[in-house]
Amino acid sequence: MQTSFQPQETFMRRAFELAALGRGYVSPNPMVGCVIVYQDRIIGEGFHHQYGEAHAEVNAINSVLTPNATVAVLCRQTGLKPEDLLRQSTLYVSLEPCAHYGKTPPCAKKIIETGIPRVVVSCGDPNPEVNGKGIQMLREAGVEVHEHFLEQEGMETFRRFFTHVTKNRPYVILKWAQSSDGYLSRSQGKPCLITGKSLQVLNHAYRVEEDAIMVGTGTILADNPRLNARMFRGKQPLRVSTDLHGKILKYIHTYLTENGLPDKPSPELAGKLPLRFFDRTQRTLLFVDGTRFDEYRFLADWPGLGNESLKIVPVKVTTAWPEMAAAYLRGLQKERIGSLIVEGGAALLQSFIVGDHWDEIRVFISDKDLGGGYAAPRIPPSKPYSFAQYGSEWVHVYRNKASDRLI
Ligand SMILES: NC(=O)c1ccc[n+]([C@@H]2O[C@H](COP(=O)([O-])OP(=O)(O)OC[C@H]3O[C@@H](n4cnc5c(N)ncnc54)[C@H](OP(=O)(O)O)[C@@H]3O)[C@@H](O)[C@H]2O)c1
Numbered sequence: 001m002q003t004s005f006q007p008q009e010t011f012m013r014r015a016f017e018l019a020a021l022g023r024g025y026v027s028p029n030p031m032v033g034c035v036i037v038y039q040d041r042i043i044g045e046g047f048h049h050q051y052g053e054a055h056a057e058v059n060a061i062n063s064v065l066t067p068n069a070t071v072a073v074l075c076r077q078t079g080l081k082p083e084d085l086l087r088q089s090t091l092y093v094s095l096e097p098c099a100h101y102g103k104t105p106p107c108a109k110k111i112i113e114t115g116i117p118r119v120v121v122s123c124g125d126p127n128p129e130v131n132g133k134g135i136q137m138l139r140e141a142g143v144e145v146h147e148h149f150l151e152q153e154g155m156e157t158f159r160r161f162f163t164h165v166t167k168n169r170p171y172v173i174l175k176w177a178q179s180s181d182g183y184l185s186r187s188q189g190k191p192c193l194i195t196g197k198s199l200q201v202l203n204h205a206y207r208v209e210e211d212a213i214m215v216g217t218g219t220i221l222a223d224n225p226r227l228n229a230r231m232f233r234g235k236q237p238l239r240v241s242t243d244l245h246g247k248i249l250k251y252i253h254t255y256l257t258e259n260g261l262p263d264k265p266s267p268e269l270a271g272k273l274p275l276r277f278f279d280r281t282q283r284t285l286l287f288v289d290g291t292r293f294d295e296y297r298f299l300a301d302w303p304g305l306g307n308e309s310l311k312i313v314p315v316k317v318t319t320a321w322p323e324m325a326a327a328y329l330r331g332l333q334k335e336r337i338g339s340l341i342v343e344g345g346a347a348l349l350q351s352f353i354v355g356d357h358w359d360e361i362r363v364f365i366s367d368k369d370l371g372g373g374y375a376a377p378r379i380p381p382s383k384p385y386s387f388a389q390y391g392s393e394w395v396h397v398y399r400n401k402a403s404d405r406l407i
Contacts, residue, residue, distance in 0.1 A: 003144060007120040011035050011042065011092045012150045015122070018047040018056070019094045019157045024209045024235050026051050028170075028338030030125075030161035034060040034093040036116070038085050043071050057097055057107040061086065061114055087115040094154050096125040096147075099133035108137040118144040122154030126165050160339045163359060163403070169329040171339040172357055173210065174349050175203070177364035178376040184346055186373040191223040198390040199364045201231045206362070208234025210339040212285075212332060215240075216348030217247055226276050227343075238337065241277060242287040242328070242348075244317045248275070249295060263298060270303035280304025283311075285335065287328055290314030311335075321347070322355025329357060349377040359403045367392040 018033030026048050034056035036044035046059025054062075064071050067082045075081060097107035097119070111119060119138055124147065125131060138145050155162070160171040177194035178184055186192055193200070207213055207229040215225060220241050227239040243249060255274040256263050271279060278284070278299060288296050293314040300310050315327050325348075332340060342352055352358050361379060384396040 003118075005090070005118060005144070005146070007090075007092070007146050007149050008037075008040075009150060011037050011090075012094070012120065012122055012154070014042065014045070015056075015092045015094045016150075016154060016157060018045055022048045022050075025049060027160060027211050028164045028336050030095055031157050032056040032093065032095045033157075034091060036060050036064055036086065036089050036091050038074065038089040041070065041074075043074065043085055043089065044068065052103045055098065055104055055107050056095075057091065057093055058104070058110055060091070060093075061110060061116075064089075083115075087117065089116055090118040090120060091116050092120045092149075094122045094157060096121050096123065096130055096132070097134040097138065098125065098127075098130050099137045100129040102129070106134070106137070108134040111138060112141040112143065116143065118146075120146045120149050122148070122150050123158055124148075126162060159359065164333070164338045167403075169333050169357070170211065170337045171359050172329070172352060173206075173339070173341045173360045173362060174352055174358050174377070175206065175341050175362040175364070176344050176346075176349060176376060177203075177366065179366050179368055179370040179373075181369040181371065182376050183370040183373040184344060184376050185222070186370060192370075194368075194370075195364050195366045195393055196391065199393055199395070202390065202395070203364070204229040204231040205234075206341065207237055208232055210237055210341045211337045212238040212240050212340045214328070214340055214342045214348070216345050217242055217244070218347060219343075219345045220248060220275060220277055221251060222345075224274075224276055228282055236282045237341070238283045238285055238335070239277065240285045240287070240328070240332070240340070242315075242324075243296075244287070244289050244315075244324070246289070246292060246295070248286075249292075251275070252278075252299075265298055265302040267303055271305040273299070273302055273304075278302065278304060278310060279306065280308050280310060281306035283308045285311045285313055285332075287313050287315045287331060289317045291317075321351035322357070325351045325355050325357050346374050346377050353377055353380065356400070356402065359400050361398040361400075363396045363398075365394040365396065 014035050015033040019031040022031040029051050033047045035042050044060045044064035046056045048056045065082050071082050099106050099108045163171040213227050228236050296312045313331050385399040386397045388395045
């Protein structure tokens with residue numbers, strides 16, 4: 001039964017703020033925030049902290065029952081118990097409460113058992129196991145439900161999750177740094193840093209927000225990148241690359257031969273592979289030509305500087321680069337990767353653009369010229385979605401309108 005109750009934007013916006021605190025830790029689950037309001041006062045808050053752990057609604061309910069300081073004062077003033085306050089409160093949640101037993105019991109059931117009489121929801125959950133069932137379960141139990149509240153705003157926190165569920169692939173961000181005259185790097189010579197310290201820190205902050213980071217074979221061999229987040233605290237992404245034509249394999253064998261090292265892994269060879277990509281300090285995945293899969297087994301057995309896993313994933317090689325980009329996304333979806341940053345080089349980036357396998361492009365633009373080298377990828381004609389200036393450098397962000405429509 002619907003009453004004359006009017007939901008308040010402030011409370012749902014607080015739920016969005018809370019949801020964002022889970023960024024980088026909950027994927028491929030959604031970032032969800034929840035607040036519980038008793039007589040226009042927030043008495044409980046919660047968000048989904050970590051993949052596999054309690055959902056936002058349960059954390060918010062528990063924060064009332066614990067109870068927190070606000071609840072303790074209210075209980076003293078009113079003579080009510082925390083359970084009584086919940087039975088007279090409104091729960092605001094950014095995503096429809098789940099209705100199924102996954103890693104945790106259904107949140108809709110928990111809300112019903114707690115006796116919360118009213119729920120305000122921003123976005124429906126497209127996951128086929130939920131998709132309206134959470135709302136239905138609440139309504140059938142007599143809970144008053146208000147849906148689609150600040151839905152567009154709410155959607156911002158669910159871009160990754162909705163892409164993962166509805167398009168069956170990770171959310172894809174293409175990122176590169178270019179000189180003011182449009183080059184990614186010099187064609188020859190040492191790798192060069194294109195942008196200054198602020199944008200490097202920003203780049204590392206971006207890395208901890210996503211599940212995986214990918215570069216092409218050319219970049220692995222030219223730059224020997226670490227692909228980690230060392231300038232910003234947070235979860236390290238899975239690092240990903242490819243070796244479809246055995247160039248990395250050949251480079252490693254040549255290095256081992258030239259340095260008189262055997263190519264049979266043994267404990268004393270820990271960390272002796274020439275490329276940082278294989279140092280096992282971070283979870284790593286390499287796509288290789290399926291017909292040559294066995295040639296790569298020794299890499300997976302090679303001890304590194306750390307103990308993180310190295311997974312070799314076979315793919316069917318075609319000469320159509322955009323199709324290969326789609327194959328990587330299928331492979332990463334199987335690994336439960338909810339979001340991916342592709343950081344170069346030009347060839348790999350362009351294949352994602354040509355295949356339209358992207359959701360966002362972030363271009364870091366330096367104030368210096370390179371005067372030649374590898375040209376930056378060509379962006380489909382569109383206006384940037386946003387600009388930001390960092391000293392004399394810029395970040396332009398583009399959004400894929402076609403992919404936005406499908407979310
Ligand atoms: N400024 C920046 O932001 C930035 C970032 C990264 C790199 N860079 C620079 O870019 C240069 C390397 O660029 P690059 O274009 O030569 O290298 P890249 O894009 O890193 O690698 C290209 C190679 O990756 C393999 N590949 C596998 N799947 C692919 C796909 N779907 N599409 C395209 N290639 C695919 C191919 O090698 P196989 O034939 O062996 O399969 C291809 O030749 C370096 O100088 C590096 O410093 C700059």
